[in-house]
Amino acid sequence: MEPTYNFDRIIDRKETASIKWDEADHIFGGDHLTPLWVADMDFRVPDEVTQALSERVRHGIYGYTSRSDRYLSAVQKWMAERHQWMIEKEWICHSPGVVTALNLIVNGFTKAGDKVLIQPPVYPPFAKAVLNHHRELVTNPLTYDHGIYSIDFADLEAKLSDPKVTLMLLCSPHNPVGRVWSIKELKALSTLAVNYNVLIVSDEIHSDLVFNDCHHAPYATVSEEAAAHSIICTAPSKTFNLAGLQISNVIIPNQSLRRNYLKEVRRFSLGEPNTLGIAAAEAAYRYGANWLDQCLVYIKKNADYVSEFLEHNLPKLRMTPLEGTYLGWIDCTELGWDKMKLQRFLTNEAGLALNQGYTFGAEGAGFFRINLACPRSLLQDAMRQLYAAFHE
Ligand SMILES: Cc1ncc(COP(=O)(O)O)c(C=O)c1O
Known part of the structure; x- marks a missing residue:
């Protein structure tokens, strides 16, 4: 190249x-x-992103904006080509940002007294998203052995088996330790999550940023049960450096989970995207x-x-x-x-x-x-x- x-x-x-x-x-x-x-x-x-933004700016009208079919097709194509994940357009829900989505989900999918699991060391807004809504934080610290991080599955099972743990925030790939979870690890996680009826919210904002022979598997692709029991947060923001444009895609294959998510989005009036964000994200996914x-x-x-x-x-x-x-x-x-x-x-x-x-x-x-x-x-x-x- x-x-x-x-x-x-x-x-x-x-x-x-x-x-x-x-x-x-x-x-x-x-x-x-x-x-x-x-x-x-x-x-x-x-360059194509700058060009798309320039064209949009030249138009000179920046009224309320929807997610066009062209935009949804671009996201769908990116997921298929980059991640071999065939998604339906209707699965793609909006959020201005992934952190907003994490907060909406903790707030809307758990109730007072529920516990939410995270795997520290992890991106600080994960803990905040739990504590902001007065849910109890449960941790499954990653193990660190000879410079390599991995998941402590025995501890994870012990924690997930608590019926009060109803949600887990997974960071995949993991910020800050830089791990790309293998399909084997994700499958093991999904077996536990399904057994103990824990909803997995997989933050995959870094999924396009992988190196060497590492392969990112969207959590929802590891099994049918995983797809039915998860919410996948993605965005063009890390991948293409668009964070200031406030656009992310929350992909939810399960219809009932999706309805719940969209209800939360509407409750806080967060359903409409940023006009320039849509223009930039579409160009990035199409040509980037x-x-x-x-x-x-x-x-x-x-x-x-x-x-x-x-x-x-x-x-x-x-x-x-x-x-x-x-x-x-x-x-x-x-x-x-x-x-x-x-x-x-x-x-x-x-x-x-x-x-x-x-x-x-x-x-x-x-x-x-x-x-x-x-x-x-x-x-x-x-x-x-x-x-x-x-x-x-
Ligand atoms: C794992 C992870 N999730 C979410 C975000 C931020 O997402 P957003 O800007 O879409 O809220 C970051 C930014 O560093 C991140 O590392």
């Missing part, structure tokens, strides 16, 4: 109201920090595959660069294998520092805005997460800053 996009190009995002770039100093309490935190990319989107393939090659090289740099220069820091997502998960536990010392060091000494591991759950203490979806030179600067901080 001949690269046609230049991902090395630095595009100044300062003063564009970018949370990652314009809020970092304020949030982390630093000065000119190198921002490698929030999960969006510092790359321009596919080539851009994405090039982008994945670039991100993988970034991951290899960081991993090798640490191995050769700062061997007490190690990146766990990146199977999916563009988020590196760096194990600093060998330093033996407490979480606040690590945070102060990374911010104040190294000048880096990074997501601290403990914010993903207590199991993440001693780790940090680094965003790899940026020009390599930014990562090279970051590694130099880290090295200098250790050696000064």
